[in-house]
Amino acid sequence: MSRKFEGGRLVIASHNAGKVREIGELLAPFGTEVVSAGALGLPEPEETGESFVENAELKALAAATASGLPALADDSGLAVEALAGAPGIYSARWAGPSKDFAHAMAKVHSVLGDEKDRSARFVCALTLAWPDGHCESFEGIVEGDIVWPPRGENGFGYDPIFLPKGGTLTFGEMDAAAKHAISHRANAFALLVAACFKTG
Numbered sequence: 198m199s200r201k202f203e204g205g206r207l208v209i210a211s212h213n214a215g216k217v218r219e220i221g222e223l224l225a226p227f228g229t230e231v232v233s234a235g236a237l238g239l240p241e242p243e244e245t246g247e248s249f250v251e252n253a254e255l256k257a258l259a260a261a262t263a264s265g266l267p268a269l270a271d272d273s274g275l276a277v278e279a280l281a282g283a284p285g286i287y288s289a290r291w292a293g294p295s296k297d298f299a300h301a302m303a304k305v306h307s308v309l310g311d312e313k314d315r316s317a318r319f320v321c322a323l324t325l326a327w328p329d330g331h332c333e334s335f336e337g338i339v340e341g342d343i344v345w346p347p348r349g350e351n352g353f354g355y356d357p358i359f360l361p362k363g364g365t366l367t368f369g370e371m372d373a374a375a376k377h378a379i380s381h382r383a384n385a386f387a388l389l390v391a392a393c394f395k396t397g
Contacts, residue, residue, distance in 0.1 A: 199333050199392035202267060202325060206230045210260035210270035212241055213289075215353030220271060222373065223386045227394055234260050234268075249273065249286060249322035250334050257326035265328050269389075273321035273381060275355045277305060277343060279312040285320075288355065299347075302358050306345045315342040319359060319368075321381040323389050333393050337384025352376060 207224070209217045212235040221231050234241070242259040246252035249272045257270035274288030284291040284305070292301040309315070318341065324334040340362045347357030349369025357369030361379060368376055377383045 200327070200331055201395060202229075202393050204229065206232060206266050208237065208239075208260045208264050208266050208268040209233045210239075210256045210268045211235070213353070216271055216273075219373070219377070219382060220269065220386075223377065223383065224269075227390075234264075237264055239263050244272070244286070246272075246286070249320050250324070250336060252286060253322040253324035254326065254332050254334060257324040257332060258330065261326040261328045262330075267325060267327050270324050270326070271321060271382065271385075272324075273319065275305070275359065276318050276320055277309065278316040278318075279314045280305075280308060283308075292354075298354050302347055302355055305343060305355070305358065309343065315344070317341055317343050317359065319355075319381040321385045323382075323385040325389060325393055333389070335385045335388035335392070337381045337386070337388065339379060339381040339384065 207229050209220050209231050211217050217233045224231055239260055242255055244252045246255050252272035253270045257268045260268035274285055276282040276285050291304055292298045319339050322336045324332050326332045342360050343358050344360045344367060348367045349357050351371060352368045357367055359368050
């Protein structure tokens with residue numbers, strides 16, 4: 198039986214404004230008061246895990262321990278089939294210290310070269326952690342293809358080069374509601390809500 202979140206303040210264990218905004222929007226229907234790790238001045242832990250789930254747990258536990266509040270962390274990234282799953286857990290690192298995702302997208306395009314297989318997936322691991330060290334983790338995936346050049350100004354990260362399967366708009370071209378309906382983060386979030394949030 199999963200542990201339930203009993204309400205009150207919840208730390209979003211991220212310094213990424215785009216992620217904080219998306220997660221905050223997903224949590225809005227539950228009347229949860231969210232505060233970001235950045236707003237609390239919490240340090241970003243080094244991501245030493247070897248999977249999305251390991252990194253999400255590491256970040257959530259660090260924020261929960263430092264703040265004394267339950268914390269929700271996301272570790273997500275783009276996994277390109279022809280690149281053996283890269284950039285994967287290193288998706289943010291491909292953008293460099295300045296978080297330049299235009300550079301990261303160009304790197305994906307360059308490394309893919311003339312490769313015919315453009316299939317890729319976005320993966321999101323969400324971990325809800327409590328100050329006593331208990332964790333609940335969930336993973337969501339959305340399949341798609343890499344397109345070039347980048348399309349759209351919405352979203353963040355690699356969104357402008359990711360075209361979800363069966364779609365005509367990249368995540369960068371979709372409005373927030375359309376993306377939330379199908380995204381990897383929304384898929385993981387649905388699992389989290391079913392397990393840990395009181396609904397109805």
